[in-house]
Amino acid sequence: MADTATADKNMTPPDTMRAWVLGDPQELTLKEKPVPVPGKAEVLVRIDAVAICATDLEILSYGTPALIEGGPPFNKNFTPGHEYMGTVAALGPGVDEFEIGDRVTVEIHAGCGQCKRCRMGMYTSCHNYGLNYGDKDKGHRANGFTTNGGFAEYAVNNVNTLIRVPDHMSDEEATLVVTAGTSMYGLTELGGLVAGESVVVIGPGPIGLLAVAVAKALGASPVILVGTRESRNEIGRQLGADYVINAREEDVVARVKELTGKGADYVVDCAGTETTVNQSVHMTNRGGRICLAAFPKSAVSFDLGALAVNNIYLYGIRGEGRSATHRAMAFMAEKRFDASLVHTHTFALEELPTALKYAKERIDDAIKVVVSTRPDAPNGAKK
Numbered sequence: 001m002a003d004t005a006t007a008d009k010n011m012t013p014p015d016t017m018r019a020w021v022l023g024d025p026q027e028l029t030l031k032e033k034p035v036p037v038p039g040k041a042e043v044l045v046r047i048d049a050v051a052i053c054a055t056d057l058e059i060l061s062y063g064t065p066a067l068i069e070g071g072p073p074f075n076k077n078f079t080p081g082h083e084y085m086g087t088v089a090a091l092g093p094g095v096d097e098f099e100i101g102d103r104v105t106v107e108i109h110a111g112c113g114q115c116k117r118c119r120m121g122m123y124t125s126c127h128n129y130g131l132n133y134g135d136k137d138k139g140h141r142a143n144g145f146t147t148n149g150g151f152a153e154y155a156v157n158n159v160n161t162l163i164r165v166p167d168h169m170s171d172e173e174a175t176l177v178v179t180a181g182t183s184m185y186g187l188t189e190l191g192g193l194v195a196g197e198s199v200v201v202i203g204p205g206p207i208g209l210l211a212v213a214v215a216k217a218l219g220a221s222p223v224i225l226v227g228t229r230e231s232r233n234e235i236g237r238q239l240g241a242d243y244v245i246n247a248r249e250e251d252v253v254a255r256v257k258e259l260t261g262k263g264a265d266y267v268v269d270c271a272g273t274e275t276t277v278n279q280s281v282h283m284t285n286r287g288g289r290i291c292l293a294a295f296p297k298s299a300v301s302f303d304l305g306a307l308a309v310n311n312i313y314l315y316g317i318r319g320e321g322r323s324a325t326h327r328a329m330a331f332m333a334e335k336r337f338d339a340s341l342v343h344t345h346t347f348a349l350e351e352l353p354t355a356l357k358y359a360k361e362r363i364d365d366a367i368k369v370v371v372s373t374r375p376d377a378p379n380g381a382k383k
């Protein structure tokens with residue numbers, strides 16, 4: 001399946017490439033840009049496919065959390081997009097960890113390596129986020145956030161952000177490693193999940209559905225999904241949910257306690273509303289953990305006292321830190337779960353505006369929408 005991606009070891013990148021550039025909010029234009037040149041500890045990746053994330057939609061509308069040249073990303077020749085995979089097309093000086101022709105998928109963040117958080121391994125919380133421009137270059141980069149991203153034909157990546165893609169894996173599935181890695185990070189590195197503990201996932205979006213898959217693969221029991229769309233709930237069942245609760249038809253908190261006894265050991269809130277935050281608090285067992293994987297758009301009121309008296313731990317996750325994507329890839333490569341179940345649509349690069357519309361408006365029940373730069377390749381876009 002990977003013949004077209006690995007056969008050519010003499011790939012010569014062009015001087016220019018097609019790339020979508022953000023102007024004013026919601027204004028994307030397909031332009032010609034110079035192909036970037038990899039520096040020390042970097043490679044040039046020919047982007048073969050890129051998935052659309054909800055955060056991409058927020059960047060296009062509001063700018064945050066992107067930070068370009070110390071401010072909002074609008075009208076700065078910025079190319080967004082961060083969940084991409086591709087083929088190594090050129091090597092920076094001294095790079096011997098990869099070869100030209102290797103298929104790779106990417107993490108988003110490469111920390112500065114020198115701040116307190118990076119030295120702890122928490123590079124997604126790098127204190128030098130966004131300080132990678134002009135005279136203030138501190139070494140941090142987050143492709144599609146603080147540097148140019150994947151809605152283009154080429155991008156430069158630090159070698160620390162690359163993960164090899166197995167031959168049997170399609171381009172589209174490889175773009176989902178970041179999403180699965182985010183769920184992995186929340187449950188393992190930050191959450192400390194061990195086999196046999198119960199997990200509730202609220203919200204069957206891409207991260208929520210893959211949180212179900214990761215939790216099940218890690219041995220959680222039972223794994224409970226809370227959602228309102230039956231089509232997505234069914235995908236959750238296929239990915240390993242032992243029980244599915246329709247929030248429109250049942251008392252979610254009462255049902256979770258019925259299924260778990262005294263409440264869940266872990267709750268992963270992938271909806272991010274005042275209602276779901278409070279449901280999370282009241283369905284979590286004493287000493288349990290709540291992971292906020294979605295962010296409320298405004299301040300919310302919730303039962304802080306219940307957290308305190310029940311020793312419940314509340315934490316948020318941002319991205320896919322501590323190499324969680326490498327573990328997610330290991331699970332996906334071994335077919336511990338089928339991440340491709342959340343991929344619903346693929347469009348060509350020039351059709352990005354349509355792809356974004358499908359993702360934003362959930363047209364045709366879109367879940368994960370992928371954009372391909374080579375839709376006719378054997379392991380490329382599926383029509």
